Each structure stands twice: as structure tokens, then as C-alpha cells.
Amino acid sequence: MATNVFALVIGIDKYKSGNIWNLESCVDDAKNIKRWLTHDLDVPRDHICLLFDSAATKANIEDRFMNHLVNNPAIEPGDAILIYFAGHGSTVRAPPGWFSGRHTKVEVLCPYDHDTKDEKGRVAGISDRSLHSMLRDLCTTKGDNVTLILDTCFSLPLSDVGERSHVRYTPTIKASPDDLLSGLWKSAVAHGKEPLATRGFTGASLDTHVVLAACASGWVATESKGGGNLTHALLTLKDTAAMHKLAYSDMPSELHGLMDDHQQPVCTGRNVERILFDGVPFSEDAHYVSARSSDPEKLRIDAGAIHGVMEGTEFTVHHHNRRGSLNPPLATYSAVEVHPTWSLARSKSHSSTVSREGWARVTHWNNRIPFRVHVCKSLFSFLRRCRLCMSIASAPANASQKGAISMVRVKKAAQADISVKLRRRELVVERHDGLVASNCRRIIHLPSMQSRTDFKIVEEAAHFHLHLHRKNPQRPLLGLVSMELYRLDSVTWARTSGNLLVNGRAQIVDDDKASIYSVVLNNYSDHDLWPYLAYMDASGYGITMVYHPDSAQSSVPLRKHSTMVIGSGTVDSEALSFTLVEGANTGTGFLKLFVSTSFTPMTFIEQGPSSPSVPPAYNTSRKQAATKQDEFWDSVVACINVIRKPG
Template sequence: MASHVFALIIGIDQYKSSHVWNLSSCADDAENMKRWLMDDLHVPRSNIRLLVDDKASKRAIEDAFMNHLVSNPAIESGDAIIVYFAGHGSSVAAPDDWCNGHPRRADILCTYDHCTRTGDRRVSGITDWSMHAMLAELAEAKGDNITLILDTCFSPSRSRLSDRLRSHTRWTQSTRLTDDDLYAGLWRNALSHKTPASTSRFHAPAQSHVTLLACKDGERAMEKEGGRFTCALLDARHALPLHSTSYGDIIDHLELPDGQTAVCVGRNAKRVLFNGIPFTSDPHYVAVSVSEEDVRIDAGEVHGIVEGSELSLHSHNVRGSLNPVLASLRVFEVHPTWSLARTKQPQAMQKLVDAGWARITRWNNRVPFRVQLKRTYFTLSRWWRLRQRVPQHGESVGGITLARVSQPEAADLSVRRRCRDIVLERHDTLIGRNCSGRINIPCPGPDDDVQAIDAAARFHFHLHRKNSTLSCPLRVQVSMALHRVDEATWAPIGPDLIDNGRAQLTLDSERPNVYALVLQNRSSHDLWPYLFWMDAYGYAISSLYHPTPSPSGPPLKKRSTFTIGTGGAGSEVLAFRFVGDGKTSSGFLKLFLSSAYVPMGVVEQGKQGGSSPLPTSDVPDEPKEDELWDSEVACITVMQSSGMEPRLT
């Protein structure tokens, strides 16, 4: 099933030929597009190929198009593919028989080496005919979910192109190109794609892709502190819910200077942007239902909710799409798997929709996470700014309550700021006894310090959470056993590797290092298990097993066993990698148990880009007073066998 995004992003400011004037912001536009895809749409870095300036020659672009897109086995049919170009465009008179003799001119994307001589020919850039042939070949291999974005122009009106405007216009002349140059530069399969064309083939509707252009034919694509079109396109994410907005609607929304009108063409112009592929559910949102007096939230004690926890209310739970806060909520009644909240603005209750989504903004943890800030001479100013942002008394920072202390013996974490990173000394007994007591985290930016501390605080919060109100805790009645998996049968083999809550695993270079977790339920309750991996080196929390609602009920039946890691879909085998540069690497298996099904995505921490949306459940009509929850934890230490090289992540 198609679910990924891949992109080829090109930005050219500096041109090789002295006859082509340089631009000033195309490379920045390309970087900003890449940043949007990675930060907002969670596209993995490996899915994006960026070519800038001298790396964007004609040959390099065509090679990247083939290797990164057409021949990439990771791209499935229907995956979203984006080709972005910011740089000069150009136009020349077309040969008489150019593409069946229909167009009067050939439009060109000017590559870095455009118009430079190679042998007895000049580089003709990428012509409209070539690009259409390239995209037709790509669509045949990977489907038609292709978006071509061009922040350039091809034939601006000469009467309106003054010397002052020329330096800010993404267009150049190509008077030196001959008919032979154009034919010699055609894409390899272009001759088999002689489809009829309008006067400007880049502006012609295509079956294979949707094209977004910076301007109409005869207008100019302007840049000033960024391409006007690219800036407007990126600004649209702050004004439109992209997950429900079509290409055409986005273009209609853009506000550009006079003389520049954005264009959208293509058979699929009425589709939602990128066919909706990058706009997946964010597991950190929980379902809610709104009544006249309160809001019922599909999250409770098992998620870490307590009385006084605060949430923001939203209309949807989609990543990368505008999702403004409708109201702020405060929890006043908490149950094991659900809770009740009221808005801080009672008059706003009448305006709220019947159902929606909420995100936790303040956990209201009773015991604050205690931080000691160690002063360093060389980073005194950074230390002082950090000191101002970490409160002396318990206050919420990033959702978790922090408190600054002066002595390490009173702290959960000591922080020392250095030039490009921070050193964290962990004083927590569970982490300190099983993991490295000191780690370095890169923090080049001024906000990275607080984010690193907040990640540590959230990690600490979820690691230690358990149900202390049960007379007979579920963690006593449910045991975890870790076994190696036989690579032929996928069955657990060998002894239980967990001893007194700890397991030491030696990576074996001679066989797969895969495992299964066997849960034994000795209680009288059917239970839903949720398994997370808590990486003590990077403070990431990721889901290893999340059950799906089923008519057969909870998978962990009373007085029975259940295996996580059977090798099938949804229960992949467990693999532990060596992380860091020391002799051992440690983390924690955190198991949550609940007698009622609830989505548990709120526990995840770190970049979860590309993960499939977690299943959701309907909020129950009536409360269930017999709901139970609990958790247990096991420390996993990974060691290298002799002869194995460390695998750093």
C-alpha cells in the first residue's frame, strides 16, 4: 500500500556559464522545501535527494531522476513523488519537426551547465519535451501521484523586463543553442513521447503528473529574499488544512505580486495535495466527545493523565496540516482509560463540535523532574539563558513539570553546557544502575537545550509510571520472558533471558539476533498489552507492539500466554542494535497492560515519521468501573561479541 513520499529537489543560484547571470535565493528555496518535507510532513532524509548549484548539472539531474526515482525499489506504485526546480528558465524557437511540429518554441529548465560547450555541442538543459518524457516514464513505473513544482519562468514579456527587474527574474536567454543542441540533449526515450503540445508544454495539462508553475506564460517568476512563488506556497501551510485541500485550491489561495499568477495544470489537479499520502494520523492526539457540560477524553491513568492535566482541543488529528486550537481543556475526573475535562473558557462550549481530538499540553506530574544546571566558564551566556528557562520551583516546561535544584544529590539530571552539545549526568537509580550514567547530546541551537531536558523528563515520567492503587498489581500477575527466535520456524527457543528484570544480550555475528517476548497472564482478566522500546541513549520511545481492536477481544487472555514477535504482520520479531560508542548499550522494554482497549500513541517520543496511524477506538457510552491498568519494565543491555564492529545510530 502506497504510504511514502520521495522528492528530487533542485535549486540553482550559481551558473557555470558567464552568459547566464546568477540568482540569489534558489538554493535557499530548495533547502526550505526539503525542511518542510522533513519537519512538517515527516519525510525521511533518505527519501529526499537535494541538488544545489554545481551539483545540479544536466547529467547529475538525469542520473538522480533515474536512480532516486524511476529505478528506486523503495518506491511503490502510488507513493507521492515530488520534483521541485528553482532556477532559470528559458525558451528558444523550436525546430520545425520538434515534437510533431506542434509547438512554436521549446521551453527549458536551465541546469547548472546550461549553454556551456561539451565537445561540439552545447548543453541544452532539460527541455519541456524531455521533462514530459521523463515524467511519463516515471508514471509508468511508479504511478501518477507525481507533482512537478517549477519556480521559474520561460518567456517573460520583454517590454516589462527592465534591467532592474531582470536581476530578480528567474529567466535567461539561450540564443547560442542550435536545433542540433536541442535534439542531442533529449531524454533517452523522448522520441517515443511525441504527444501533441500547446504553445508552452510545461503549461500543458498532462496525464502523468500535476504541474505547479510560478506564473503564466508571458509573466515573470520573481525572487526577493526567496522565490515569491515558493514563499507563498510554503506560507499556505499556515493558512490551509492541506490534508483536505486540492492542488487547484492551493494555487487559487496564493497571493503573489502583480504580474505573477500561479498556475496549476494536469489531469489530477482536483486531487488533494500529494493525494493525501503524507497526511497521516498523529498518534499523540486522542479522540474526544463534547457534551453541553464537559468533554470526554479517550485517555486516562494508563496514559499518564491526572487531575489537573491540560489538553488542547482540535478538529482533526492529521500531521502536517493546519490544526488550530479550538479550546483549552483541564481534566477534573480521571478513570483508568478515560477522563472528563472542561474548557477553561465556559462560553466556548457552545461553539465546540460534537467530536474532535485533543493533545496533551501539560501532564501535571505530581513529582517534578529535578534538574541541576552546572555552570561552565566558556558557555556562561548560554548557561544563563538556560537557567532562565528551567524554573526554580515546579512549573510546566514543554508539558512536564520541572524544578531546578542546586545539588546533584537532589537532582534526577545534571546538565553541563558545552560549545556544541550538552553533557547529561543521570542520577535516577533505575537508569543509573542499568545504563551509562553520562551521555552527550548535540545541541547546536539555543532551543535544543530545553528540548533535550524535556525529552529526558518525559522519558523519566513514562519509565516510572505504574498503578500504585491496585491491591494485587497486574505486574505481579503478568510475567515477561524474552527468548531467541529460531530463524526457520520463528518460534521462541532457549531459556528466558530476563533475570530479575534485566537481560544481557550478546550480539552474535553468526546468526540473526532476533527475539520474541512471551507474556504469561496468571490473572483472571483478559488484557490488552502495549509494548514500547525506551532508548536510554537518545531518550526515544517507540512502539514495538500495539494491538488492533478485534471482535475476539483482548489478545492476552486470562490464565494464558501471548507472544509478541512471531514474525507476522503487526507482531514483528524484536531486534536490538548496539547504540553508541561504548562497550555496552542499554534500554528498556516497557509493557503497559489494560483491561479495556485504548490507543497508546501518546507515549511515543522522537521522530516517528513514516509510521502508520495507530487504530482508534470509540469512546464508551457508559463508564466501566472494573477497568484495570498497570505496567512493568525490563532493562535490556546489548553487548558486542568479539570481532563485531559497533553499529552506531
């Protein structure tokens, strides 16, 4: 399943030719598009290629198009690809025989060196015929989930001459039809006639891509200091509408209401009925869980004691659970009744109405014992230290008033769960908690250069601590559920070791042979159980579910008086691997097994990249099972130490 977004983002204000007037907001537009991708849609920075001003030559654009997109092995068919251009458009006289009829102008995008000479001749821009061929090549290798956004135009306004400097069009003075031919993309047809219906960047309704343009051929696209008209409207729309519900065909009407009256955006392509980017960046966020009305005053929320919920845990309720799409909170609820896998919550507002259904997300865990933090004195980053101290309560009574998890600042390291010291480019964390300190490196160095990252690391440490130590105080399955760990042959998947877990600990040698492992779960109880296995990486504070059962499977995975193998080689049971990062000689993590007598989505507790949660339609099918009086949960934890093989 395609899950990634890649982008080539181009913004050009300053042009090489003295005959082309410079623009003022194209680079800012491109930077704002990049910010939308990284901040809202969680696109990794290395998935985005940026070309500004002098870097955006015709040769460089074509080179990055090939290397970053067409030949990029990281892009899988179906991944979303965005090509964004903000700059001048222009026209060049058509070579003989290019068009049927009397049409004599070819639309071109103007790179930085448009209408200037290079070693191959004069640059005549990137024509519509060239770009369509480029996109056909891209579609052949990476699929048709390609979006082309053009904040430019290809003509001047008929009046308002004084406003022409704000129009993203420039005349081409020197480039000839021969220059257009010599600069044609290698797979484009040089002399074939093209009908009027396919002329221009927006004239063709192709199946290779969808184009969203600032205007149709013959109209103008303008800019101001606030940005291009199209880009400004698009970035306004993403802050005012749920983008995961909008199809490409909806975009022109939605954007037109946010643009000046003179400009009408257009969207063409055979796939215009698709959701924007085919929905790839708007994946489900596992940190939201289903919520529905229980009675006139309460919501039933599919998160309970197994997830760390307790009375007083606070949730915000939202319309949907999609990433990167506007999703403001509808109301805040507080848990008043907590069960093993679900809870009942009451609205904190005075309104008598409740949402009938939606998605809930924890905003405050309300952990009874605050996570204790000692902030060391340091000669470096005095202001950063002050900001970090101010963000953590100094009195236990105020610990629940700041952040998503209760934390309190203490004066001495001996009183703390962690001590932190700020350095110029990192946060040094010393762990004092007995379970972590006795099994893992006491001191770790995590990159951080700003106050927001400092606090995020401390909050992640508190969240890690909460779930590592969390257990059912009644221990209903004590001694009745256990884990075993075995090394496997990477070819045959046969066991090559005995049980590596001894008294809850295993020591593994990283021998650079890509060793794989399986976990065997033993259920000696009289209850059928749903298992969930998390790996908690103590070299940082990541929490990842390495095994999560499918909600749709008909049978309970871990039957009473039976065993189950995680890492058996089947599709839903991949093997585990434990490897050290380059340069490290040791590493430690914890395998934490949660079990429950009824299914519940456990990706809720992940920290870092997470998997989609269970859709709300599922929950009704197990409502009766979830309300049985004998429903319960328990957990088992094991420590995994990894060392590098000597020599």
C-alpha cells in the same frame, strides 16, 4: 503503505553565460522549500537533494535525477516525490518535424550552463519532451505520486521593459535545434510529431505526474526580493490553510488570491483530484487523541491514568490530527476527572461553549513530583548554560509553569534525577535515578550544539522518567501478569533458550547473528486484558510501542488464565531484536508492559517516530465498556542488558 517523501530541489540565481541575466531569489526559494519539507513535513534531510547555482548543471541535474530518485532503493512505489525548479525558462527553435502545424518553439528549463559549450557540445536546456520522458521513467519504477513545481516561465512580458530583469525568462542566443536533439533524454522520442495539446510543460495532462506551475505557456512569472511569486504564495498558503484538505485542483484558485494579479498559476495532470502529495506527509499524529463533548461544560478525552493523565493535566484541542498541516489550538482544557483510560476536562477559558469534537494533545502533564535537574558548571558554552538554567524553574512552586512537564533545577547532584554538563558539541547526561543507574550506563553523551536541543534532551529525559516509573498505585494485577523472554531460531522461529528474564532482568549477547526474540505474556487473573508493550531505550530517551493491538479485532488478545506470544511470526506479531549500535559494547533498555480491561490507544506516549492513532470513529463503539466500574489498568517492567560478544 507509502510513508516517505523524497525531493530534488533546484534553485539557480547565477548563470554561467554572460548573455543571461542573473536572478536574485531562486536559491532562497529553494532553501525555503527545503525548510518547509524538513520543518513542517518532517522529511529527513538525506531524502532531499539540493542543487544551487553552479552545482545545477544539466548533466548534474540528470545524474541526481537518476541516482537520488529513479535508482534510489529507499524509495518505494507510492512514496511522494517532489521535483522543484526555480530559475530561468527559455525557448529553443524546434527541430524539423517536432510539432504538427507551424509551432516552432520548444520550452526548456535553463540549468546553470544553459546556452554554453561543454565537451559534448552546446547545452540547450532540459526540454519539455526530455523532462516528460524522465518522469515517465521515474513513474515506471517508483509510481505516479510525483509532483513537479516550476517557478519559472517561457516568455517575456509584452510591455514594462524595465521590469524584465524580474521575469524568470531568458532568451536563448546560440543553442540550435541540433543541440536540442543531442541533449535529448535517452528514452525520449527524437523525431516523432507532438500535437499542440501536449506541447510545453503545462500543456500535457499526463498520468505520470502532476505539475504545478507559476503560469501557463505565453504568460510570465516574476520574482522580487521576497521570492518568486508562486513560491511565496505556496509558502504563505501552507501557513494559512490546512494543506491535508487541499487537492491539486484547488491549488490554482487558492494560490491566485495570494499572488499578483498579472500571474495565474496552473495545475495539470490526470491525478489533479488527489490531495497534495497524495496525502503521504500528512499522516496521523499519534500524540493527538480523540475528544468529544460529554456535557455542556466538559470534553471527554480518550487519555487517562494509564497514559499518565492526572487532575490538572492540560490539553489543547484541535480540528484534526494530521502532521504538517495548519492546526492551531481551538481552546485549552484541564482534566478534572481522571479514569483508567479516559478523562473529563473543562475549558480554562471563561467561554460557556465547548468544542463538540476534535483532537486533544497534552501541553502540560502536571506530574506531582517535578523531574529534578542539576546543571553542572562548565568552562564551555557559558551562554548555552545560562539559557538552559533559565528554561528550568529554580523553585518547586514554579515547576509547572515551564515546558510540557514539571521540572525543577537543583543545586546538588545528590538531589537530582539527572546531572547535565554542556560540551562544545554534546550534552553529557549522568543519571542518578536508582532504576536507571543500577541497570544502565550512568553517563551518556548525546549530540547537541544549541540551547533548543539542550532543553529538548532534558525534557525528553523527564518524559522518559515519567513513563518508566509510572504505575497504578493500587496494583490490581500484582503477581497476576508476567513476562517471559525467549531467543528464537531466525529460520524456524523455534525457541533456542529458556526464559531469559530472571527477576525482571535479562542479559543478551549481541553475536552479530541477527538473533530474534519473543515475549510471552502470562495472565493468571480472572480478567480479559488488552496488552501494550513499549520498548524504552536507555541509550537515549526513545519510547516505541513494539506491540499494540488492533482496535478493530473482535476478541481481547490476552484472555483470562491464558498466555499470549509477541513474536509468533504472524502478521500482527513480529519478533523483537536487540542489537548494539556500531562501536558500542553495551546497551540497555526497558520493556514496559501496560494492560487494561478495555482498549485504549497507547501510541500517545511514544517519543520519537510514532504510529498513527486510532481514528475517532472507533471510540464510540467501546464507550460503554470504557465506563464500567471495574475498569482498571496495571503495568510490568523488565530491564534488557545487551553486551557485545567478546572477540
